[in-house]
Amino acid sequence: MSPEVPVPELPEVNPPATPLPVPHDLPVPHDTSARLELTETGEWKRVSPKYVLVEIVGTIVNAVVVCGGASLLWLLLGQTWALWVGIIVLVASIINLVFEPRRVRSIGYLLREDDLLFRRGILFQRFVAVPYGRMQLIDITRGPIARWLGLADLKFVTAAATASVSIPGLAEADAENLRDRLVELAESRRAGL
Template sequence: MTPEVPVPDLPDVNQPGALPPVPHDVAESADRPEPSARLELPETGDWMRVSPKYVLVEIVGTIVNAVVVCGGASLLWLLLDQTWALWVGIAVLVASIINLVFEPRRVRSIGYLLRGDDLLFRRGILFQRFVAVPYGRMQLIDITRGPIARWLGLADLKFVTAAATAGVSIPGLAEADAESLRDRLVELAESRRAGL
């Protein structure tokens, strides 16, 4: 006959105001650092920033998009008497103005970091995105230049990995920096693939 083990009284979760017990692994998570503290990765080194001139590229793109959409909405409203087009145009105009206000801060949030085995890329203010791309998985490294970026001496560095969904683009690099970074990444990718 086995001895009877006392069972502690647990609160009835069906009672109003009663909370369920906290699982052991969740209770331990209180000692973990905040997610934002982990994502800053202060121990990995200094983040490289994109050129400050890239703000102008983004501002011009936002203005052009706003003019095209608002112009089309205005034509629909004036010529075809479509009232909904007026509200769409106003909404796009307000969203574009808000976007223009936050554009400099958003550009400053873009950065990349070359680590021992991968390239780490980040962007975003409210919704931050961090992508780590292993050097050995890089398959294509491409430099693209739009008309405004070319006029400012800037370029975008795009690379595609074995998983096509993990492609990353680093915008707003000075042309010389983009070319040297491309050559460095090609060299690192070839050395990592040769070591596989």
């Protein structure tokens, strides 16, 4: 039998980490008092009520095109799946038409000190804050129905290539005034950077 050789103890390679001190002035993630209260930030401006007509016409045109194509496939080529697609699109369009006025009323924007806050949506709400200094392009677009109603869409392209925000359904004069104001704010913020 071989004699037992004592094994020397090795020092710890990775000593236990000591926790880093947490600054006391940072808000706790679950602290609701540190969150932005969107109802108290100012008065939201809504888009024109005439924008409902633009959305309704768009929904009806899409439904007619898809249902018409599905009907042709069903009648001429005997594709029964096309009939079901047409029925589903028709039902979805009717439901969309019912909720269209409420969806348009949910669209709004708010000019704050350092950014523009935009909201939209009923069930799935979206809030976007666009800092003035990040705005690179402010564009006004007008579709045929919107132009007939005197409306325009204002689109912002920011420094992030994938980030763009569009405020639809503004009166043309409001869109132009808001564009000029945002260009002025963006230039002053970029000059201050």
